[in-house]
Amino acid sequence: MLSATPQRLIFAGFTSVFAAGVWFAGPAGTVEQAQEVQVHAVAGTVSWLEGSGGNVGVCAGPDGVLVIDDQMKPIEPKLVAAIESISKAPWRFVLNTHFHGDHTGNNATFGLRAPIVAQANVRTRLLDDKGKNGAMAASGLPVVTFEDGLELHLNGEDIRVKHYPHAHTDGDSVVFFAKANVVHMGDLFFAERFPFVDLDGGGSVRGLIAAVDEILKTLPDDVKIIAGHGPQSTKVELAAYRDMLVDSVKLVGDAQRAGKTLAQMKQDKVLSKYSSLAWQFISEDTFLETIARELGVK
Numbered sequence: 007m008l009s010a011t012p013q014r015l016i017f018a019g020f021t022s023v024f025a026a027g028v029w030f031a032g033p034a035g036t037v038e039q040a041q042e043v044q045v046h047a048v049a050g051t052v053s054w055l056e057g058s059g060g061n062v063g064v065c066a067g068p069d070g071v072l073v074i075d076d077q078m079k080p081i082e083p084k085l086v087a088a089i090e091s092i093s094k095a096p097w098r099f100v101l102n103t104h105f106h107g108d109h110t111g112n113n114a115t116f117g118l119r120a121p122i123v124a125q126a127n128v129r130t131r132l133l134d135d136k137g138k139n140g141a142m143a144a145s146g147l148p149v150v151t152f153e154d155g156l157e158l159h160l161n162g163e164d165i166r167v168k169h170y171p172h173a174h175t176d177g178d179s180v181v182f183f184a185k186a187n188v189v190h191m192g193d194l195f196f197a198e199r200f201p202f203v204d205l206d207g208g209g210s211v212r213g214l215i216a217a218v219d220e221i222l223k224t225l226p227d228d229v230k231i232i233a234g235h236g237p238q239s240t241k242v243e244l245a246a247y248r249d250m251l252v253d254s255v256k257l258v259g260d261a262q263r264a265g266k267t268l269a270q271m272k273q274d275k276v277l278s279k280y281s282s283l284a285w286q287f288i289s290e291d292t293f294l295e296t297i298a299r300e301l302g303v304k
């Protein structure tokens with residue numbers, strides 16, 4: 007039996023880092039560890055904010071403000087100031103793309119400003135997460151939950167929120183802005199780096215591929231993509247990420263069929279063609295371990 011320990015250790019690493027309130031350096035040029043928040047206008051009413059944790063989406067207009075994800079606790083004053091630099095209008099909803107602490111770290115206070123909306127499994131996992139990130143305050147729990155999706159009608163946009171089961175976690179949502187032609191992918195997309203796939207949180211590499219495949223079919227060619235982590239991207243870049251995922255699973259599967267153990271695969275560096283996507287949290291070996299564990303490699 008392949009031990010689940012490596013993935014658990016990785017996840018523990020994520021959560022302990024979150025709990026410590028620090029973030030990690032991404033590849034050169036990103037500001038994930040930044041103590042400042044950068045605001046990027048995307049199109050129409052939609053902006054994204056880069057700071058400490060997952061990328062935040064903002065839809066601001068005459069109806070008020072929708073905030074998508076809320077990063078980590080220490081950045082709160084700067085994140086609020088950055089959102090208010092876009093619009094001082096009242097907040098209407100806060101949406102969590104999934105339960106991870108680098109996307110829900112300010113739920114407790116943001117939930118006092120506007121109702122938190124999320125897929126039902128996000129609420130369940132935040133309630134169950136006492137041993138990992140610490141208990142979420144009642145004000146930080148989603149109060150509007152859904153199973154498969156919902157639409158928000160704000161600021162002239164019909165904002166479609168769709169759930170993809172068993173991808174990065176089991177509670178992921180992707181947010182589509184049809185008029186602005188923008189999509190916020192949550193952590194279904196780590197731009198320019200290997201993804202973290204939370205197998206212990208209901209995620210699946212093959213489920214992630216299925217989700218990205220489905221999303222790619224629906225996106226216009228000129229869509230602007232907000233990644234969960236990493237820079238704003240294009241559909242071509244998302245398609246390349248999908249191809250990398252498919253090829254990585256094939257490479258590990260081929261090695262498995264050739265009778266290789268995980269240790270041998272590491273020695274053979276079966277994912278070395280993608281070594282440039284390694285970053286502080288997800289090394290080539292870490293991503294290999296995740297795929298191998300999912301495929302049942304010995």
Ligand SMILES: [Zn+2]
Nearest residue numbers: 104106174193
């Ligand atoms: Zn995540």
